[in-house]
Amino acid sequence: MGTASSFAIAMLDPRLLRSFTAIVDAASFTLAAERLHMTQSTISQQLARLETLVGSPLIERTARPVRPTASGERLLGYARRLLALQAEAEAALGDPAGSASIRIGLPEDIVDAAMAKTFGDFARRHREIRLDVTAGLSRDLTRRYRGGDFDIVIVKDARPGPDCRASFPEPVAWYESAEAPATWPDPLPLVAFPPDGLYRETMFQRAERERLGWYVAFAGSNLHNVLVAVEAGLGLSLLPVSAAGRYRVRQYAPFGMEAPISVSLYSWEKTGPVSELVGAMQGVMAARSQPLGRN
CATH class of the missing domain: 1.10.10.10 (Winged helix-like DNA-binding domain superfamily/Winged helix DNA-binding domain)
Structure with a gap:
């Protein structure tokens, strides 16, 4: 033929x-x-x-x-x-499995074992729904949520927005390598997120209040990269306490803690499977911290 x-x-x-x-x-x-x-x-x-x-x-x-x-x-x-x-x-x-989707945006440190289990339990109850999860920086996630890219988002900011479904305080502190020298050089090397990244402005403002010279020695695009850089001794950084325990870092005593930031959960829909998932995610966040408030 x-x-x-x-x-x-x-x-x-x-x-x-x-x-x-x-x-x-x-x-x-x-x-x-x-x-x-x-x-x-x-x-x-x-x-x-x-x-x-x-x-x-x-x-x-x-x-x-x-x-x-x-x-x-x-x-x-x-x-x-x-x-x-x-x-x-x-x-x-x-087979309807995965024929619908729920789009979720989260900071990468929120995607822990407890949150992954929540997603797994939800997926088993709703085979028809695919969970599309994106990890990123909070300000970018907020912008994309407001633009309609996500159905559910968890973001970190100085204060929760009026339309958040729930908000929880997250303790943050200054960290240095577990093997850092007794004193740091002047100007002070900082490990930060990129421009518009979380904690960046707070770090600069604190260094200036202390009347210290400073410079960005390393900028990482995600929390793991920032923590690895701190662990390696590249500089100081302001980080969530909950994430630091998995790395060879210690709190930098001269600066200590900063005011906690808000970890806030938002969603457009108030009913149906999205609302069910929001409730389960809210439970995970409540287990991490005490709520500041709830709409």
Whole structure:
């Protein structure tokens, strides 16, 4: 069979292929018709249509039992694969799993084991819903939430917005490497997030209140990178207390704690599966801290 025939095979009606494979498997037109619940004349007509499309006889009709021709043998494997793919596609389209989505934005340190378990429990109860989770910096997450990119978002800021569903205080403190020297040089090296990143302005303001020279020695795009840099001794940084315990860092005693920031949860929808997930996420956040308030 040439290129034109190969193209025709790709466009073949699965009903014709099913009749052809049934005839081969049964080695009989009569038995094949019975298995497919059709008349012998109908299955013969479908085979004839298929033979016209491929341009070759596919069944040795005079043989007893009937058997495929050389062209039929070549087509048989393709026919079985096409029918199997059709069955897989029908099964996939018939299963609603993952057909809807809930878009979630979170700071990366909020995506911990407890939050992951909450997502897993929700997904098992709602197979039809896919959770699309994005981790990022709070100010970018807030901007994208207001722009409609997320259904649910948790962000950190100086104070919660009036439309937040719940807000919790997160203690923050200054950290240095566990192996840092007794004194730091002047100007003071700082490890920070990029411009508009969390804690950045607070760090600069504190250094200036202390009348210390400072410079950014390292800027990391995520919390892990910042903590690794502090751990390596590149400088001081202001960080959430809950995240620092997993790294070889210690609180920088001369600066100590800063005022806690707000970790606030927002969502557009107030009912349905989104509201159910918001409630579960709120429970995780409550286990981390005492709430400042709730709308």
